Amino acid sequence: MILRIVLGWFCVLVLICAGDGLNGSTVSLQQPRAAAAVNNVDVPVLRPPLSDARWTPVQVPGGYPMSLTAVVGAHQVKASWTYVDGLPGLNSHLDSWLLGILDAAATPSGGRYRPAMAVNASQSANPGLTVSAQPVQAAGTVIVVREKVSGTGADGTSAASSETIYADTVSGEVHRAAELLRPEALDALPARAAGVPAGIAGPAAQQPALSDVVLTPSGELHITAHRPAGGGRSDQEKATISAGDAEAMLSDMGRKMLGQLQAAESPAPATAAASPLRHVNCDLVPCAALTYDDGPDARTTPQLLAILKEKNVHATFFMTGSNAASNPAIARQVAEAGHAIGNHTFSHPYLTKLSAAGVRSEMDRTDAAIRAAVGSAPSFMRPPYGAADAAVQRAVGKPLILWAVDSLDWQSKNPAVFVPKVLKEITPGAVVLMHDVDPTTIAGQQELITNLQTQGYTLVTVPQIFEGTPLVAGHVYRSRPERR
Ligand code: NI
Numbered sequence: 001m002i003l004r005i006v007l008g009w010f011c012v013l014v015l016i017c018a019g020d021g022l023n024g025s026t027v028s029l030q031q032p033r034a035a036a037a038v039n040n041v042d043v044p045v046l047r048p049p050l051s052d053a054r055w056t057p058v059q060v061p062g063g064y065p066m067s068l069t070a071v072v073g074a075h076q077v078k079a080s081w082t083y084v085d086g087l088p089g090l091n092s093h094l095d096s097w098l099l100g101i102l103d104a105a106a107t108p109s110g111g112r113y114r115p116a117m118a119v120n121a122s123q124s125a126n127p128g129l130t131v132s133a134q135p136v137q138a139a140g141t142v143i144v145v146r147e148k149v150s151g152t153g154a155d156g157t158s159a160a161s162s163e164t165i166y167a168d169t170v171s172g173e174v175h176r177a178a179e180l181l182r183p184e185a186l187d188a189l190p191a192r193a194a195g196v197p198a199g200i201a202g203p204a205a206q207q208p209a210l211s212d213v214v215l216t217p218s219g220e221l222h223i224t225a226h227r228p229a230g231g232g233r234s235d236q237e238k239a240t241i242s243a244g245d246a247e248a249m250l251s252d253m254g255r256k257m258l259g260q261l262q263a264a265e266s267p268a269p270a271t272a273a274a275s276p277l278r279h280v281n282c283d284l285v286p287c288a289a290l291t292y293d294d295g296p297d298a299r300t301t302p303q304l305l306a307i308l309k310e311k312n313v314h315a316t317f318f319m320t321g322s323n324a325a326s327n328p329a330i331a332r333q334v335a336e337a338g339h340a341i342g343n344h345t346f347s348h349p350y351l352t353k354l355s356a357a358g359v360r361s362e363m364d365r366t367d368a369a370i371r372a373a374v375g376s377a378p379s380f381m382r383p384p385y386g387a388a389d390a391a392v393q394r395a396v397g398k399p400l401i402l403w404a405v406d407s408l409d410w411q412s413k414n415p416a417v418f419v420p421k422v423l424k425e426i427t428p429g430a431v432v433l434m435h436d437v438d439p440t441t442i443a444g445q446q447e448l449i450t451n452l453q454t455q456g457y458t459l460v461t462v463p464q465i466f467e468g469t470p471l472v473a474g475h476v477y478r479s480r481p482e483r484r
Pocket of ligand 1: 293294344348385
């Protein structure tokens, strides 16, 4: 049932779905049949594919793999996809697509998808739903991505669907395969049935919606269609249309895309190396923000930086102005590694005991010390001891980032105490408080980070965990708000 709902959502895009009883009238929802237009399209010859080359994932410049295992509704979901640095349009398209599928899977059990469903989700025996979005072609200035959904129902039946999308690395736009073809092109397909897989050139009711079409630089069309098969299987069928036949099927957008596929430039996005921080969506994957206060320290902070680098983790450092002024080179290393920096006052006082002018002075001197070290002042702050009242909130002039999980690392000075405490209390979206000035805190980081990553957490900076939530000066934040 859930499988049906998830795939039913997808069937808007791909009109071949298991068990949905699609017929000719359903196809007409996609596009009214214009009989006269058939004559405008040369009837194409469909050929079986020569190889699987156009259906195999490829590496693309700036691409990096993501995965997610979650128990959503009654299903064990396994998702894998590839973001591409410098292509926010493609990355946010993938996020929306994945969240749509996950929400559809969660709906029957009375809710929306939450990242918490992906924490420690690997040991489930539920029926599977497999979701993937991988590049299958990179040519000219275009990256072609195939999105696939396949699932097994509780009754053992299976179904699958797929679609290709086209990301233009110059304009940043994302187009669906269907936009590349004239609506009339579909009508010409079943006319040449000989030697062609039945699902592609069969009765009109089983025509592909031309949602999964790879247009190659040579102008060929490689089509994939899915149809239910006996024995709980779902068959995938493929065909190729030659460049000569394909030419008349292309829309204006299709011809434009063909030109870009043939462009001499590389598809490498120009901004790929601009930031060490890569796109992550904390509504999709479970995130946590590790934060380290009171440094930078000449001895312990470099040790922590080495661990974070080894674990491929970005974190946030709330520096005091006095320590940033004493250790500017270390502050610079923190910034250059891609970590975020917050203002933690100059001399670490209780701000609630200072006048507004005193609070401003603590903030300004710290901004100046950090700016001198790293080139820019922090855009957010954390009051020492978490001590803030309405007057302090007004005076600091920045968003106040507190925490959802207090490690109390300074109190126990013992990884065997604070690591289990954090692991027990953490939830997706949490900001975690620690201190990078104590060797015992550093001693627990390998174990803490390894455990969090094993549980499914992606560890991100404070700006990343609040992405999409405007941080307002004077307001207090402890964890990422849930998606509404
Ligand atoms: Ni502090």
